[in-house]
């Protein structure tokens with residue numbers, strides 16, 4: 413359960429920040445190095461604790477999309493191949509974080525995912541040891557049925573089961589817009605309560621290999637997390653220094669969603 417005085421933050425690095433999702437197995441190495449340095453700087457200046465979750469990018473989405481196209485669903489082979497692709501991206505993220513001095517500990521989501529959701533014990537243990545747990549959107553097999561778990565769903569489970577005060581979502585746009593941001597006249601929503609967000613029409617834009625949906629499903633996760641009492645920030649992770657500033661609470665422009673009654 414979330415605790416309001418806590419200095420634990422949850423950070424989702426969207427797959428579109430880590431990679432160009434139109435190019436299979438593509439990695440934005442330079443930006444990844446920058447993100448790792450920004451997270452390192454933020455952690456060295458505060459006593460805050462952090463859990464990192466990253467998206468599938470063109471590793472998870474491309475591999476999952478290929479299976480869906482060929483077989484119409486996910487079987488044992490899909491479970492093996494998608495979890496391996498995500499493990500490879502997870503290793504890269506953890507490796508870059510460690511290179512910048514962040515004690516990142518990779519916790520494969522499928523290994524802690526059950527029919528009751530996430531087994532949070534291993535995440536808590538890493539935090540108590542002073543490490544930074546790194547989880548990711550993945551394929552898991554709760555109850556024996558392979559299913560894609562988005563990083564946003566992982567964030568929701570962590571928000572429910574850990575005493576975090578804030579959740580931050582890095583995407584490839586500046587935040588949540590009042591309509592699909594590719595439409596002319598779209599305006600950035602700088603502050604909102606969860607209820608105000610429910611009226612936002614996000615559009616149906618989907619990437620070529622996308623298997624978990626874009627802003628619409630993310631918005632649902634954001635509303636549920638804010639309703640648990642966490643402050644939620646949505647920001648553009650492609651902008652240099654955005655992770656450092658967002659984690660410090662100093663970033664503009666971005667969208668801040670405050671729990672009802674506090675916004």
Ligand code: IPE
Pocket residue numbers: 425426427428466467468469470472473476494498548549550551560561562563564623624
């Ligand atoms: C997707 O996770 C996981 C897989 C496709 C295996 P996300 O839905 O969180 O990924 P991004 O952030 O959209 O890339």
